[in-house]
Amino acid sequence: MMKTFNLVEETIAVNQVDFISAVNKGAEFAITYEGEIVTGDLETITLPVIFKGKATRQSAVSAKPTPITEALGKHYRIALNGPKLEIKASMNWQEIIGFNMDSASYDDTTGDGISHFTDREMEDMGWHATEFDITYRTMVEHLESNVEGLIFCIEQKDPYQFSGFGFFADDAQAREVLKTFLVATIKEKMATDEIYAKEGLDDDQIEALEFFGIDV
Numbered sequence: 001m002m003k004t005f006n007l008v009e010e011t012i013a014v015n016q017v018d019f020i021s022a023v024n025k026g027a028e029f030a031i032t033y034e035g036e037i038v039t040g041d042l043e044t045i046t047l048p049v050i051f052k053g054k055a056t057r058q059s060a061v062s063a064k065p066t067p068i069t070e071a072l073g074k075h076y077r078i079a080l081n082g083p084k085l086e087i088k089a090s091m092n093w094q095e096i097i098g099f100n101m102d103s104a105s106y107d108d109t110t111g112d113g114i115s116h117f118t119d120r121e122m123e124d125m126g127w128h129a130t131e132f133d134i135t136y137r138t139m140v141e142h143l144e145s146n147v148e149g150l151i152f153c154i155e156q157k158d159p160y161q162f163s164g165f166g167f168f169a170d171d172a173q174a175r176e177v178l179k180t181f182l183v184a185t186i187k188e189k190m191a192t193d194e195i196y197a198k199e200g201l202d203d204d205q206i207e208a209l210e211f212f213g214i215d216v
Contacts, residue, residue, distance in 0.1 A: 002149040007090040023055040048152035050089040052099040093154045104165035128208035129182045
């Protein structure tokens with residue numbers, strides 16, 4: 001089952017020395033949801049991140065160095081706690097969406113719902129499955145209950161708001177679980193719903209059956 005990391009409730013703890021070092025270098029760096037400071041090639045990061053870019057080193061209105069608690073900008077809340085810095089990041093969610101768009105397994109940040117998988121093989125499965133009226137939401141809910149991974153999100157109850165990404169821990173496992181689920185679901189639909197009787201299937205549905213290896 002996938003775990004949930006809700007930025008509204010969570011605080012990210014980072015090593016203060018590592019953070020200051022990254023800021024002072026003046027280069028781009030990232031902070032993962034686990035509090036790891038990543039420098040160098042940021043495009044290889046596969047974990048959700050709460051920050052990616054350059055920190056503010058000097059105030060725009062004076063020559064004074066920016067306090068460490070303000071280095072990430074006004075939408076982050078940073079508190080000192082011994083050798084650690086504790087970061088609250090939910091207020092910067094709109095920018096955080098951009099940080100994670102390319103690395104997430106699926107995107108659930110818009111009101112339009114989930115429209116595709118990032119993984120090419122899973123997206124091919126999803127595309128064909130829609131021919132049998134299996135929605136991406138149905139696929140994702142099954143995966144969230146049956147594979148390891150992380151739902152990285154902001155979620156609050158009053159008023160209710162949810163926006164998030166899914167990150168599968170093992171794409172190979174996710175592909176296998178998804179295919180097994182879709183094959184079983186399609187076979188059940190064909191056996192129990194006359195709309196999907198073999199003689200009434202269109203060309204796209206026949207192509208989907210061939211893709212999944214289901215006998216026509």
